[in-house]
Amino acid sequence: MHEFSIAINIIDIVTDAAESQGAKKVNEIELEIGDLSGVVYEAMEMAMESAVSGTWLENTNITITRIKGKAKCSQCGKMFSIDNLFDQCPECGAFNPVIQSGKELKVKSLQVE
Amino acid sequence: MCGTCGCGQSDESYKIIKPGEEEHSHHYHHHHDHTHDDEMHSHEHKHAYAHRHDHDDHGHTHEHSHGADDHSHQHAHGHAHSREIIVEQNALQKNDLLAERNRGYFEAKGVLAINLVSSPGSGKTTLLEKTIQLTKDQINLYVIEGDQQTMQDANRINNAGAPVVQINTGNGCHLDATMVSKACKQLNIDKKGILIIENVGNLVCPSLFDLGEAKRVVIMSVTEGDDKPLKYPTMFETSDICVINKIDLLPYVDFDVEKSKEFASRINPNLKFFEVSAKSEEGLADWVDWLKNELKLVG
Numbered sequence: 562m563h564e565f566s567i568a569i570n571i572i573d574i575v576t577d578a579a580e581s582q583g584a585k586k587v588n589e590i591e592l593e594i595g596d597l598s599g600v601v602y603e604a605m606e607m608a609m610e611s612a613v614s615g616t617w618l619e620n621t622n623i624t625i626t627r628i629k630g631k632a633k634c635s636q637c638g639k640m641f642s643i644d645n646l647f648d649q650c651p652e653c654g655a656f657n658p659v660i661q662s663g664k665e666l667k668v669k670s671l672q673v674e
Numbered sequence: 675m676c677g678t679c680g681c682g683q684s685d686e687s688y689k690i691i692k693p694g695e696e697e698h699s700h701h702y703h704h705h706h707d708h709t710h711d712d713e714m715h716s717h718e719h720k721h722a723y724a725h726r727h728d729h730d731d732h733g734h735t736h737e738h739s740h741g742a743d744d745h746s747h748q749h750a751h752g753h754a755h756s757r758e759i760i761v762e763q764n765a766l767q768k769n770d771l772l773a774e775r776n777r778g779y780f781e782a783k784g785v786l787a788i789n790l791v792s793s794p795g796s797g798k799t800t801l802l803e804k805t806i807q808l809t810k811d812q813i814n815l816y817v818i819e820g821d822q823q824t825m826q827d828a829n830r831i832n833n834a835g836a837p838v839v840q841i842n843t844g845n846g847c848h849l850d851a852t853m854v855s856k857a858c859k860q861l862n863i864d865k866k867g868i869l870i871i872e873n874v875g876n877l878v879c880p881s882l883f884d885l886g887e888a889k890r891v892v893i894m895s896v897t898e899g900d901d902k903p904l905k906y907p908t909m910f911e912t913s914d915i916c917v918i919n920k921i922d923l924l925p926y927v928d929f930d931v932e933k934s935k936e937f938a939s940r941i942n943p944n945l946k947f948f949e950v951s952a953k954s955e956e957g958l959a960d961w962v963d964w965l966k967n968e969l970k971l972v973g
């Protein structure tokens with residue numbers, strides 16, 4: 562469950578950001594998780610819930626935006642949506658496209674008081 | 675709760691131990707030491723924090739009811755209203771920074787650091803034992819062993835004759851850059867050479883955690899399916915070398931070496947392959963040559 566240790570990292574980022582801005586309370590944490598990030602979305606949701614429980618972020622809303630995979634064919638240049646790293650170009654059949662999005666594993670923003 | 679110091683944490687605690695020095699094991703974990711002086715109301719209940727207020731005078735008094743609790747009450751909110759902080763940080767940024775620091779340390783010491791990953795039992799420790807034997811008196815080899823529990827692998831490496839420290843990750847399913855940096859301090863790397871870090875046997879979690887290595891080496895053994903690369907793409911995407919181990923067993927299993935390479939190359943066209951048997955030592959000469967050559971490049 563590497564999702565749990567990623568969640569711990571996220572909590573530290575949130576805490577540092579909130580404290581450095583003098584926030585007393587975090588109402589919302591906004592995360593972005595890409596489909597190709599190597600993290601399972603549902604596992605990440607659960608990990609965040611269990612990681613915040615008992616901390617000062619216990620009642621914070623956690624919003625995770627899921628980012629779909631998009632890639633550009635390195636041979637013919639076609640843009641296409643990609644579900645797996647081994648998907649091939651629907652136009653010319655080439656492998657190893659250049660990933661444009663879907664790798665995100667990011668703390669976007671916070672709503673604080 | 676953490677059994678070693680009773681501090682209330684579990685998942686993130688780990689130990690670093692040297693063979694023969696088990697009684698001095700070092701115990702670490704992630705601690706949260708923030709104090710939060712709370713607002714004016716200090717009653718015990720859970721807020722759903724959905725209350726946003728439409729006015730601009732701060733330090734107001736107002737009445738509202740709190741989610742599940744069926745009491746309503748009056749209290750003063752000293753809070754300013756919700757404001758946004760833009761963070762835009764990679765969730766693994768801290769690990770990535772520490773990994774860069776490790777990388778600098780290795781470069782300064784003239785050390786070639788290798789992160790060795792595979793499923794449990796693919797032959798990481800056996801390959802290490804043989805590599806130590808085959809390079810003795812030619813290369814200074816240092817080893818960091820990562821396992822959830824036991825000193826077994828560190829003891830095997832110690833018997834093979836290389837300096838080693840064991841990291842026991844407990845519930846943790848991968849090593850991270852902090853653990854490696856702490857283990858290095860105990861390893862006393864004083865000569866140029868190769869540091870091989872045997873990660874926890876797992877093809878998923880270690881893929882996201884940079885340790886500061888120069889090269890990542892993934893092992894797959896022929897007793898596993900030849901579709902491993904398709905099932906664990908991130909690990910093959912982030913590796914530089916793929917060692918196909920246990921080729922002595924090829925006559926007895928349905929493993930198609932060419933197919934497995936083709937699958938892996940779909941994900942990572944730059945992967946370089948070695949086909950070996952850590953048991954019979956077939957193919958190990960090429961592996962050792964590669965190590966020697968990479969060490970030269972470190973300068």
Ligand SMILES: Nc1nc2c(ncn2[C@@H]2O[C@H](COP(=O)(O)OP(=O)(O)OP(=O)(O)O)[C@@H](O)[C@H]2O)c(=O)[nH]1
Nearest residue numbers: 793794795796797798799800875919920951952953
């Ligand atoms: N036939 C055969 N067996 C091997 C070979 N390499 C390793 N083994 C056997 O595979 C088993 C597991 O080997 P290890 O080296 O302990 O594997 P590991 O990857 O270090 O395992 P963990 O640390 O538990 O993840 C042992 O019984 C080894 O003897 C090989 O090339 N051929």
Ligand SMILES: [Mg+2]
Nearest residue numbers: 798799827872
């Ligand atoms: Mg091992």
Ligand SMILES: [Zn+2]
Nearest residue numbers: 562563847879
């Ligand atoms: Zn894991």
Ligand SMILES: [Zn+2]
Nearest residue numbers: 634637650653
């Ligand atoms: Zn194409």
Ligand SMILES: [Zn+2]
Nearest residue numbers: 676679680681
């Ligand atoms: Zn403890």
Ligand SMILES: [Zn+2]
Nearest residue numbers: 572573576706
């Ligand atoms: Zn914290």
Ligand SMILES: [Zn+2]
Nearest residue numbers: 715721740749
């Ligand atoms: Zn209130």
